[in-house]
Amino acid sequence: MNLPAAGTAPLWVQTLKVSTAEQTHALGAALAEVLRAGDLLVLTGELGAGKTTFTQGLGEGLGVREGIISPTFVLVRIHPNLPDGPRPGGPDLVHVDAYRLGSASEIDDIDLENTLDSSVTVVEWGRDRVEHLSESRLEVELHRSIGGAAAAQAAGGSAAPGGSATPDAEVVLDFGAEDDDEPRTIIIRGFGPRWADQPVLKQASEGTP
Known part of the structure; x- marks a missing residue:
């Protein structure tokens, strides 16, 4: 199988805005509706950017066992599908x-x-590490409004497709550890034949998950 290189351009880019942690969770749950076994997601975002909240939403939408937390100290956590869950x-x-x-x-x-073939695999900090695992992937990038894309732009970072900013090497993304209700930008990029068509995700409205 000839897999796309890490630097291959995405087929499409979708940029969404959320105002609360609840909306971040709901967006993950909405994305889960179009996911199936074999899908690979690469999740990027500093502490407090909402990675765990987003993944918890994915888990709810997929109908897997609860208790999703950051797997930092064990590298991998497997959450099995629930026979009495929504899927x-x-x-x-x-x-x-x-x-x-x-x-x-x-x-x-x-x-x-x-x-990989029997699960949905979500890899935090997987960019430039997991592209060889599948010919298709979704990259999900979460930015807080303070310290994320806006800070990178202010510091002279370059704009990436979909409105995200690629900070220069000297830019420090000053994220806090708490996943609070600060507004966030979530950028989703589709790569490979599995994502030739863009999944339809609606913009969350203010106060509505």
């Missing part, structure tokens, strides 16, 4: 934190290939 017989959720993994070869060492 009985659906895929499990495999939640990975690749922050401490320095290369694609270290990703291979944790044997994600064993669960």
